[in-house]
Amino acid sequence: MGLVMGTFSLQSKQVNYHKDKADDDLEMTMVCHRPEGLDQLEAQTNFSKRELQVLYRGFKNECPSGVVNEDTFKQIYSQFFPHGDASTYAHYLFNAFDSAHTGSIKFEDFVTALSILLRGSVQEKLQWTFNLYDINRDGYINKEEMTDIVRAIYDMMGKYTYPVLKTDAPKQHVDAFFQKMDKNRDGVVTLDEFILSCQEDENIMRSLQLFENVI
């Protein structure tokens, strides 16, 4: 009887030990990051102080620790696009925001990217878009990268679309894109080709102005 009770008590002690280790790990992850001063951010971006204040309040509320990691990104996007799977696109977008490749987006990265997208010049916007498409950051967009991006975008649409989504729709889309953008037909699109082709397209130019009033 005593032996039995002894063995039971030994087992419970081990469980407690594991729990303590988990608590330690938890404490380590509670890192807090504070952004630079408001004046500096105002100088670096095209936002006014008030706008930065509103942005930061929202940001801080969502991420008290001051950084956004990729999982949060994916969650956010999956809530905006519930029909399909937004995780791949969120991954590419995260990399585009996280220009320093630290694995997390701080408020400065966030605001810098927003400043380009909403208040930047046409050149800056197109460059940002180019960086988004150029997954491996080698300065060229090749067909594989483009196909990945386009497929990620189509994934967000989900299954139930009208007209029915065909399996080669992304490929066709990519081919059309390259037809338009790749001027010298070398199979890759460089930044200059990209900007030139976009500037020629009136639709794109007009649409770029649409998003100015987002904030």
Add this chain to the structure above:
Amino acid sequence: MAAGVATWLPFARAAAVGWLPLAKKTMPKPPVDNSSRSDEILYVNVSGVRFQTWKNTLDRYPDTLLGSSEKEFFYNEDTQEYFFDRDPEMFRHILNFYRTGKLHYPRHECIQAFDEELAFYGIVPEIIGDCCMEEYRDRKKENQERLAEDTEANEATDAPLPPHSTSRERLWRAFENPHTSTMALVFYYVTGFFIAVSVIANVVETVPCRPPKGRVKDLPCGEKYQLAFFCMDTACVLIFTFEYLMRLFAAPSRCKFMRSVMSVIDVVAIMPYYIGLVMPENEDVSGAFVTLRVFRVFRIFKFSRHSQGLRILGYTLKSCASELGFLLFSLTMAIIIFATVMFYAEKGTKGSTFTSIPASFWYTIVTMTTLGYGDMVPNTIAGKIFGSICSLSGVLVIALPVPVIVSNFSRIYHQNQRADKMRAQQKVRLARIRMAKKGTTNAFLQYKEDRALGDPDSDNTALCVKNRSAFEHQHHHLLHCLEKTTNHEFTDEMTYSELCMTESVGFRTSRSTSLSSQQGVQNNSTGCCPRRARRRAAMRLANSTVSVSRGSVQELDTLHIKTTSIASQNRSSLNAQASDLKLNCGEPDFTAAIISIPTPPANSPDESLPSSPAPIPGILRNTRARAFTHETVKISSL
């Protein structure tokens, strides 16, 4: 949609710039956000306590009172603040919900008061955070159980019998609830009295009385006053038999009654008497007869009908049966071990009482329960050592059962509750996720149809459009951009499956599909946008060769009949409702739309439609069927 997501929407919209070079079509115009850009601080006065918060904070949850335009009803122009005549203590928690996104339940508050506050502010209790959810559910369940008990008790005792109950039902009810009528109460007490009398008689029977004249030995009273005791026993048994037969007669389900515990006890209590009557008075079977008389003591269990406590005890033991069984098994193991050891330790000594291992069992039990009668005592040193170990371990073992039973009882009880809670929470969580997803889908599809209305109904569109929050506008615009980028449109599951079928199969005789789609699924209301539905239907016609099966045509005819049967006097009122309904289309809770398909087409049309033109929510119908009717009956979602 979750609150926090609203903060990220501007960023997601900005990121849509990344789609522009890919877009196959031009992007739609973004919604115009006329609201003031700068965030303002709102003042909320709750019974004199002034709260201040950013407008954005409240806008996070547009489907609550504070987040929607409903709060304008509470706006006080003179003091430029929103005044609520509610509990300020509770409001603190409500406001914290907006701020942090988590609703906490204050433990010191009454659960009903809290629920009422939540209902007032339009917050669903399911949003309560995990930290407080368990407490909330515990209290809520407790409260509900208490209320249920109260109402049940009230109903059970005071509810009047249904008017046409037979005498049998009345009799059964009298037996089950003695408080209903005086007769039943009298019977209840009489039987109780006779149970007591019978038990006391059984006991007194065996007490030695003074012997009658001429005898020396003391006689048990039972034999001295044999006739008196026999008469008393007969009387009791007669009453018990009568009661048992009455219950058997009145029982709604006789088989079930006969198998119930109480009836078995009744039978066991009265059987010995009858067997004793039948059996002849000879010595051979008198031994068995005596055994039977022992069963008379089971009459005492009849008291459990009269006592709630006994019943609860019985239930406790029953629920702890497995634990008790295991305990008994481990005890048996210990007894066998110690008995064996003691036997072999004491084997050598002369005149030892430990004659065999079974004989040692008695010693072990007596020692372990610390009784120590002293009829069996070890003599050898080894025996004494093991004997002392036995008694020490016995102390430990005896200490175990009592807390085990208690803790088992409370563990089993709480375990059941927790399992149910977890299952309910899980279901709620999944349901919430599913509902949220469907909600956004339906809302966006609705948005597209509203946009397609075009200029002729510009006033109505504007009104309709205004009722949606800026957040929803922007979100829908974003989704629209994605559609234009990929040159594909979002649809719902149903239309998609239809499209799949039209494209694969040419001829459709899908009467069943049209029926099923009618009875179906969450099709959002298209009440405001008949033109769009017609256009979609036209497109579908173009796609498929035979798009309308005979079945649906038949339904169409009946529907057509229905629409024309709405007399003209109703039409105008329905049209007058149209403007209201268009405004209603801004309701965000499409998922809550309950599709009440009226009666199947076989019913007469007059009955199936509401006759009064009052704003009764109408009928929700399939777009497909409705598209073909030219009288567009405008309907709103429930």
